[in-house]
Amino acid sequence: MAADPYPRTLSFSSSFNFRDVGGYAGLDGRPVRWRRLFRSDALHRLRGADLETFQQLGVRTVIDLRRVFEIERHGRVPEADGLAYHNPVVHHVDWETIPFAADLPHDRWLADRYLNFIEDGREGLTAALGLIADPEAAPVVVHCMAGKDRTGVVCALTLALLGVSDQDIADDYALTEQAMASLTEYLLRTNPDAVQDKYHMFECPQNAMLYFLADLRERYGSVEKYVREIGISAEQVATMRDHLLTPA
DSSP states (O other): OOOOSSOSBOOOSSOSOOEEOTTOBOGGGOBBOTTSEEEESOOTTOOHHHHHHHHHTTOOEEEEOOOHHHHHHHOOOOOOTTOEEEOOOOOOOOGGGSOOOTTSOHHHHHHHHHHHHHHHTHHHHHHHHHHHHOGGGOSEEEEOSSSSSHHHHHHHHHHHHTTOOHHHHHHHHHTHHHHHHHHHHHHHHHOGGGTTTOGGGSOOOHHHHHHHHHHHHHHHSSHHHHHHHTTOOHHHHHHHHHHHBOOO
């Protein structure tokens, strides 16, 4: 098996969950192209050497899925020439208002939150997927606060449209687990209220993503049928596949 040409996880001192989603086998065995689509936690902390490393990736488009109050509280990626910034908010119920029952498996609880994204967050998901489908926008980085949930759903929908298997999508989602340990440590030092009594929000079991994808298909028939319902055209799906998959 050939080694990946690029590291999947990129190291930053101020961003904990930045990685490339390239390399996974897609439609007709065509791999997802490297250095076209990145996923990350929030980018407002990028400064100095971290910012230089980020700029060297040649990112053209940042898709920030956070709500307005999150951006007002924490800030956004630094402005730069040639960098387009978009904020297609993925609306959802506030997780802190939803009881976490001890007898409900955590992966099921998370999957239910993701199903809420695809209902309440349709407008934001449509805008994000439309940007990812546009070859002129690439390379793109999509992020939220932790780069786990909203970002995880956008990346899962994208990878599914590219023909990546559910298991590979779940494996990619679960890579966030290690990043969460570093992010949690950082938050405990700088903003402990964001973590305490909320540890169930920081875990990312593979089954949560597998349940979510299975439930979405049960409701809509397929991921492609879902995105068509929310406003992504067949042409956009075809264009996404054309520029994010390696040529046949």
